[in-house]
Amino acid sequence: MKYAEEFRDPKAAKALLARIQDVVTEIGATKDKPVHIMEVCGGHTHAIFRYGLDKLTPEGLEFIHGPGCPVCVLPMSRVDECVELAEQEGVIFCTFGDAMRVPGTRKSLMQAKADGCDIRMVYSPLDALELARRNPDRQVVFFGLGFETTTPSTALSIQQAAREGLENFSVFCNHIVVPPPIKALLDDPHMVLDGFVGPGHVSMVIGIHPYDFIAQDYGKPIVVAGFEPLDLLQSVLMVLEQIRDGRAEVENQYARIVPEHGNPVSLAAIEDVYEMRPSFEWRGLGEIDSSGLRIREKYAAYDAEAKFGIGYGAGARVVKEPEGCACGAVMTGRMKPVQCPQFGLGCTPEMPLGALMVSSEGACAAYYQYGGARAAEPAE
The missing domain is CATH 3.40.50.11740 (HypD, alpha/beta domain 2)
Known part of the structure; x- marks a missing residue:
C-alpha cells in the first residue's frame, strides 16, 4: 500500500528498536525501574497493541495509557x-x-x-x-x-x-479539550510520568504550542506522533533521547500532517462558536477547570x-461508577485493563460494563481485541 508500507517497514522498525534499546540502557532504566511514557491518544493505544509494539520494546520502557478517548471519558x-x-x-x-x-x-x-x-x-x-x-x-x-x-x-x-x-x-x-487533563495528571502526586507521546489528530487542529506548559512548567518531554508503527517508535525514541539528554521540549514527529500553529480555519470556527466552561466532569478525573x-x-x-x-x-448530575468498574483507574493510568476484576469476565465488548470496552479507541477494547493480556482471574 503506497504511502503506508513506508511507515511499516520491518527493517526500519528493527533499527529503531535497537536505538530505543541503546537509549534505555544509557538511561539505566530496567524492568523494575522503567521509564514511564504516556500515550495520550486512544488511537495510539490501539496502534501499539495492533502492531505489537508493547512486546517489541525493551522491558525498561512502560507505556501508560492516557485519557485520550472522548467516549471513554464521558461521564x-x-x-x-x-x-x-x-x-x-x-x-x-x-x-x-x-x-x-x-x-x-x-x-x-x-x-x-x-x-x-x-x-x-x-x-x-x-x-x-x-x-x-x-x-x-x-x-x-x-x-x-x-x-x-x-x-x-x-x-x-x-x-x-x-x-x-x-x-x-x-x-x-x-x-x-486535551491540555487541561494532561495538567491534571501531572498535578496528581500519585502519577509517575517521565514523558508523553502527544496526540496527532488533535494537534492537526490546535498545533503543538498548547503543550508548551508540559515542558516549561513540569520539565517533561512530549513528542506529537503519527499513528503508523514507525511513527510511534520514532516518537518514543525522541522522548527517550530528551530524557537521556536532560531536555524537556515539545517536538513534532508528525510534521507531515501537523502544522506548528494548527489549522487557522478550524481554530477560527471554534473561537466563533464555543467558549470555555468554568469546569467539566471527566470520567475518572472528576471536574477539571476550563476543559x-x-x-x-x-x-x-x-x-x-x-x-x-x-x-x-x-445543573449537572454526578453519577458513581458501577460497582466493580475500574474505568476511572484505567483511564488515569493507575491500573492496566487486565487488573480490573471485571475485564473479560463481567465486561466484554458484547456486554460492556464501562466505556473503555465499548469505544474503538478504548484501552480495554485494545487489550481485548489484540490480546494484550489474558482476562482477569475470577475471585476465589
Whole structure:
C-alpha cells in the first residue's frame, strides 16, 4: 500500500528498536525501574497493541495509557441526558456510532433505540443538519462529542444552521479539550510520568504550542506522533533521547500532517462558536477547570442545553461508577485493563460494563481485541 508500507517497514522498525534499546540502557532504566511514557491518544493505544509494539520494546520502557478517548471519558450522567433527550416526543437524536453502546445508569442509546426512540447513527454533524432540513416538523439534536479533532465540524454545522435559519437543529455540546487533563495528571502526586507521546489528530487542529506548559512548567518531554508503527517508535525514541539528554521540549514527529500553529480555519470556527466552561466532569478525573466547551450565547438557538433545559445548563448530575468498574483507574493510568476484576469476565465488548470496552479507541477494547493480556482471574 503506497504511502503506508513506508511507515511499516520491518527493517526500519528493527533499527529503531535497537536505538530505543541503546537509549534505555544509557538511561539505566530496567524492568523494575522503567521509564514511564504516556500515550495520550486512544488511537495510539490501539496502534501499539495492533502492531505489537508493547512486546517489541525493551522491558525498561512502560507505556501508560492516557485519557485520550472522548467516549471513554464521558461521564455516565451525560449518557443519561442523551437518553432523556432521545425520549422526548418529536426528537431525532443523532450520534456517532461509538457512543451508541456506552452504558448509562438506566440504558444505553442502543437500548433506547430498541425501546422505540428515533436515534440515528451519523458520520458527520452535516448528516444531522440534512435530517433537520428534511424533517422540519421534528427537532434534530446532534450529540457533539470529541476533542479538538471534531469540534470544527460541529462548529461549522452550527454556523451553517444559523445562516439557513434552521430552528429545528441543535447540538448537545460535550466537546472537550486535551491540555487541561494532561495538567491534571501531572498535578496528581500519585502519577509517575517521565514523558508523553502527544496526540496527532488533535494537534492537526490546535498545533503543538498548547503543550508548551508540559515542558516549561513540569520539565517533561512530549513528542506529537503519527499513528503508523514507525511513527510511534520514532516518537518514543525522541522522548527517550530528551530524557537521556536532560531536555524537556515539545517536538513534532508528525510534521507531515501537523502544522506548528494548527489549522487557522478550524481554530477560527471554534473561537466563533464555543467558549470555555468554568469546569467539566471527566470520567475518572472528576471536574477539571476550563476543559469543556459550550456554545456561545450568539448561537443559543442551536444549543440543546438551552433549548431543552438539560445538561450543565440545568445543573449537572454526578453519577458513581458501577460497582466493580475500574474505568476511572484505567483511564488515569493507575491500573492496566487486565487488573480490573471485571475485564473479560463481567465486561466484554458484547456486554460492556464501562466505556473503555465499548469505544474503538478504548484501552480495554485494545487489550481485548489484540490480546494484550489474558482476562482477569475470577475471585476465589
